[in-house]
Amino acid sequence: MRYSKSFIPTLREDPAEARKNPSHRLLLRGGYIRQVGAGIYEFLPLGLKVLRKVEGIVRQEMDRAGAQEVMLPALVPAELFKETGRWDLFGSTLFRLKDQKRNDYHLGPTHEEVITDLVRGVVRSYRQLPVNLYQIQWKYRDEARPRAGLLRCREFLMKDAYSFDATEEGALASYQTMRAAYDRIFQRVGVKYRVVAADSGAMGGNTSAEFQILAETGEDAIVVCPSCEYAANVEAAVAQRAPASGAGVAASGKRESDIATPNKKTIEEVAEFLKVPATQTVKAGVYLFGQATGAVPRVVVVFVRGDRRVNEVALSRELTATWLRPAEDEELSAAGLHGGYIGPRDLPPGVERVLVDREVADATEVVTGANKVGFHRQHVAMADAVATLGERAKAADVRAVGSGDPCPQCGAGLQEYKGIEGGHIFVLGTHYTGKMGAKFLDESGAEKLIVMGCYGIGVSRLVAATAEQCHDGDGLTWPMSIAPYQVMLSALVTTPEAVAAADGLYEALTARGVEVLFDDRDERPGVKFKDADLLGIPLRVTLGKKSLEQGKVEVKARTSKDVELVDIATAADDIAARVKAALG
Template identity: 50%
Template structure:
């Protein structure tokens, strides 16, 4: 490619609405152009990167035995109604009507459509296993689109769906996809980590997320440096303390704590460690429960220095779909405003669930359900009944690893892939069956596997940048090599060598761009450093007189002189 025949549109400053590094640099490098909230045009430079991502994904999916098809963006509501997701998805699912008033979804994912394909095409166990995938546009109506391609509304995703006859087959398909994803992210040249995850709204059983490691990542990844244990924060188990609960040593005392609503402030006032305080969180579930009432109020207790893990809380029996209580509800059930709440002496009965750590505490501090007062010296069994116990909190660094092989560490990551074992979640709702060896219908076992194709761009940049711009891994870069001739339009010798090297690299299959625009060196270098091409060759008259060209890798601090006739082989070795 010659730069004069390509479209390069770099900016010195990022638009005001660009928030994070990847968003700013992609806008400045002319890779994306904002059309609307969370909706972008992929400009030629950015599209080249997307195509590189897609090529690697496609090669590894095909290598793993998956079969490509292409499912529609617009999908009939009836399919989504079969699985119940038409209502469960909420406002993120973009709904439209055609001219006849029929409902359709702008697909955020394709479980329903692929299951419909398979239930009409797969008849016998002899046709299994099968794995279909596509690379397609998706749309999710995010409440607050932000961060460019990291959390846009329209994006490109590779989603694959495996179908097997039994759970053993599903697990084999899952392992094949897990291995394929590992190869994909390795080929991307990115530092990544696969972590155990929660399935969330998509349903099913086991799942893993693939995260690109980046300090700016939204997600906390939990891992053990001394073992293979890794999970996201939502799924990481916080083990119960191993030591037995200590016997009470203090009397229950109602203590004045005027104006102190936060655990930190109460602890400071009383001269106690924050770890001696208990935080009270009130949540509500609606609908039928044991006594037939429509509302159940719960009190969740976590240690003062710990944070509630909402996903874990939602898995406590009876707490699925909970919401946080409003202030009027808190006053009705506790008789006190937030900040002074606790499990002793509530105005109305509440259901108490204590985190494992809280259940092991003695002589602790909690609210007295009266403004400006807390209880000190609180003990289970003596002062209040033993509570239901569950893992309710986020883990923290230094917690014991669930596999017993060390302690936990935490790093930040950006989720770019997710693999799920769905089981019969969709095949049961949509009656997707096959006939076994005995001619009896059996439900298909299903897995699904997604990669955020366009999100990879943002994640890769968040991991690879400096004050000059993007630093692409060679496998993802819009161009692998840029040739920067000094005075291409003025020097015959420079032009001749630039053209010769360009032709040689192109013939060798190297993705090279020749900057023949005639720009000043400073402008030319700044553009390509911003765009992030990993290998640069400078061709100048002075060097040619000495039989040398200048090579500089994007991460290199200095250039390297290479003989003119050795440069092509030198670059091939670097790229290999």
């Protein structure tokens, strides 16, 4: 493609709405995407090329793993979601609409029901199993706050696959086949990633893993063991039952007492003011939760060691909550709580539930809030203080695992990373087939439920997640496998000989199957280099005055500082070989 004829509307300045995420900023600036509405994007020619390449890798590996491609509708009659209860469960994130006869529909956020309906209508016998069907299709979720460009959109491209097996063992085998296919997909895309144990959340199921793309801007926290293969989302990570922090500290024998801590609210402030380590403080988290849609919100206070975080997934599970969120300031006041000064003793009756993390449940010499503005309590024995709360209180494992915690498998110190979820695989079991009556006759003629698995990859999200990992201060640095073009060819001189040489090289590379963006624009070299860096095409080939005089062209990788001189006569073969090598 000649740049002079292309549609690449780059932006000179960083778009104001895209400061936070490099992928959002650079994809907009590089003319890859444009925003149409909140969480709704257009893919321009460069962006679509990257999207199609990711899609192509996904499709090849799914086909190779024996899955078959279908296309299910995005517009789905409400009856199917009503069968499984998800018409209500999805709440406000489901795009609902009515047709002219006032029938309910939704735009598909995921397709378990649709595919299960298809399969229950076709499969009668174990001879028709296993089967794995997938599609690559637009999905819709009405995110309250779409953000970060392609990372959290309301319309996004997904690959979703669903396996149907006769037995639990069969389903596990299908799951392992998909896991291996996903490894090949993420390796071919060329991103650094980790496969982590995941909580299966609202999807229903018990065997699941996430493919997390490592990026500092990632919203997911994951812990990885440096010495064994253990890796988990912190939401799902298991904390080894460490000895209570108080156990190492002999009870001082001092009486529990209030101490004035004016304006010291955070753990850091309190610990510094009272000259105790954060590990000898206990902090409170306050949440509202419900056990059914529409039920009156209830207040729960959670106590964890001062340097820990609350694991909201574990907390939800303990409370059998259908929803849970941190309380706002005015909700704290309404419950009689004083933010920054919350402790177990004299906790107001507005707090219906109290969960004490097991790590601090028996701590004997800790600082807590005093439930009075401007006061904390010192020399607190947690068990005594919590005993005053009666039936409201309970000990549980509700802290999030973090850096330094012992690996549950081998005990080595875990390391924490930020990640972006690029893929997610589950064994669903009979969750959906049971609700929807998807059955088959086994060898003995007995009727059984089909065992299901589901496997997602956010295709458009993977484009952004890769950009989130692959960029530098000057722009994008695409892996060769998904770059919109493989080579950026720039002619910096406009003499007839130079133009002829550049045209010749462009033709020769194209003839060898190399994808070239040929910068034939009448622009200064500085502008061309800047754009080449911004667009992030992996190889830059430059015809400059000096190199041409020696019969050479300059070849430079986007991620390297080194410039190599290559004979113009053999340049096409040389560059084609480099592209091939990079594709592996």
